[in-house]
Amino acid sequence: MNKLERPITTQNVLDAFARVLDSQYEKGIKKYGTTIDQAKDSDYDWNLMALEESADLMKYLIKENARLRKEKTTINTLCSEAYEIAKSKGWHDEERETGTLLALIHSEVSEALEADRKGDKEHFAEEIADIFIRGFDLCGLKGINLEYHILKKMEYNKSRTYKHGGKAY
Numbered sequence: 295m296n297k298l299e300r301p302i303t304t305q306n307v308l309d310a311f312a313r314v315l316d317s318q319y320e321k322g323i324k325k326y327g328t329t330i331d332q333a334k335d336s337d338y339d340w341n342l343m344a345l346e347e348s349a350d351l352m353k354y355l356i357k358e359n360a361r362l363r364k365e366k367t368t369i370n371t372l373c374s375e376a377y378e379i380a381k382s383k384g385w386h387d388e389e390r391e392t393g394t395l396l397a398l399i400h401s402e403v404s405e406a407l408e409a410d411r412k413g414d415k416e417h418f419a420e421e422i423a424d425i426f427i428r429g430f431d432l433c434g435l436k437g438i439n440l441e442y443h444i445l446k447k448m449e450y451n452k453s454r455t456y457k458h459g460g461k462a463y
């Protein structure tokens with residue numbers, strides 16, 4: 295019979311479970327000198343053990359999710375951070391016109407162009423970063439959900455025609 299071709303995620307789940315079960319088996323032998331197959335029903339309350347393990351599973355998942363949320367740097371967290379840093383340096387003490395903030399993004403684009411003209415790759419990368427930092431700051435200030443808009447626009451771009459219907463550039 296041909297080996298069942300499983301979707302990759304299903305196969306990964308099976309592989310991960312097989313590893314955990316093998317490791318549990320070895321641990322059981324080392325710790326208790328027996329396996330779950332040999333354990334007597336009279337010695338264990340399987341139902342209670344299952345409930346306790348389920349409760350622990352929930353605790354582990356909640357802890358892990360909290361850890362991932364803390365570690366995760368998203369585009370929107372970059373927006374908040376860029377805004378907070380600019381604010382702490384006094385750049386938002388007075389209300390600034392949107393036009394000024396957009397012009398400042400533009401000034402970073404010009405700086406990137408100059409760096410590229412000089413062939414300075416390190417400086418070029420720094421100025422590209424400045425473009426985004428100023429963009430993030432603007433979105434932080436205006437409460438724009440940049441991540442949502444980027445993903446939405448990229449999805450739309452995927453659906454557009456070749457060279458967006460014959461534009462020259």
Ligand SMILES: [Mg+2]
Pocket residue numbers: 402405420421424
């Ligand atoms: Mg700059």
